[in-house]
Amino acid sequence: MEEIKIDRIIRSSRKTYGMEINKKGELIVRVPNRASDKAIHKMLDKKKKWILSKQELVRKRCEQKHPREFAEGEEFLYLGNNYKLYVLDRNRPHLHFNDNCFVLSRDAIERAESIFTRWYRQQAHKIFLERTKHYSSAAGIRYNRISIKDTRTRWGSCSGRDNLNFNWHLVMAPLNIIDYVVVHELSHIEEKNHSKKFWDKVISIMPDYKNHRNWLKENGHSLFF
Numbered sequence: 588m589e590e591i592k593i594d595r596i597i598r599s600s601r602k603t604y605g606m607e608i609n610k611k612g613e614l615i616v617r618v619p620n621r622a623s624d625k626a627i628h629k630m631l632d633k634k635k636k637w638i639l640s641k642q643e644l645v646r647k648r649c650e651q652k653h654p655r656e657f658a659e660g661e662e663f664l665y666l667g668n669n670y671k672l673y674v675l676d677r678n679r680p681h682l683h684f685n686d687n688c689f690v691l692s693r694d695a696i697e698r699a700e701s702i703f704t705r706w707y708r709q710q711a712h713k714i715f716l717e718r719t720k721h722y723s724s725a726a727g728i729r730y731n732r733i734s735i736k737d738t739r740t741r742w743g744s745c746s747g748r749d750n751l752n753f754n755w756h757l758v759m760a761p762l763n764i765i766d767y768v769v770v771h772e773l774s775h776i777e778e779k780n781h782s783k784k785f786w787d788k789v790i791s792i793m794p795d796y797k798n799h800r801n802w803l804k805e806n807g808h809s810l811f812f
């Protein structure tokens with residue numbers, strides 16, 4: 588028989604038994620102050636099937652998602668390449684990228700996700716501005732301004748006022764993918780839909796756009812933490 592491992596028992600003045608499986612797949616049990624070990628295990632035995640299947644689900648999800656711990660040795664994508672993270676006791680700024688690796692300050696690990704996000708957003712703004720200027724003058728399409736957005740559902744968009752919005756996660760992708768999204772949104776300034784005329788415009792600026800579009804469809808999910 589498979590033994591169920593309890594990761595944490597929380598006793599309180601509650602009268603009922605409760606349990607949860609957290610994001611790491613750990614079993615947390617909440618019991619009345621005076622609950623005996625026997626009573627706790629009796630309760631777990633009844634729920635065994637549910638606990639094991641839930642933990643299995645969390646484990647599978649973790650394998651797919653590689654949740655970030657911001658620990659030394661973890662790798663982070665930038666412009667299509669993976670860079671190792673090093674953690675130093677004291678590092679200013681908290682996060683530094685030196686073209687070979689990322690260096691994070693140990694005292695910033697708790698906030699690492701927001702520090703990385705801010706760093707990626709800053710790079711995204713710089714890179715998208717430069718690439719948009721480049722393609723704008725190359726294709727002779729004038730835009731108003733660009734903004735960097737945080738969304739899971741769109742890579743970019745073009746407003747009625749010809750403002751272009753780009754998803755910061757794209758700075759994890761290779762530059763030619765970034766360029767494709769820039770060309771796509773710039774083309775929307777002339778054609779606000781996905782008609783043949785629109786795609787003809789895209790092709791005239793970027794003849795091999797289909798490869799990049801497919802890359803995004805297949806690999807887009809990897810650009811998220």
Ligand SMILES: [Zn+2]
Nearest residue numbers: 771775780781
């Ligand atoms: Zn579009």
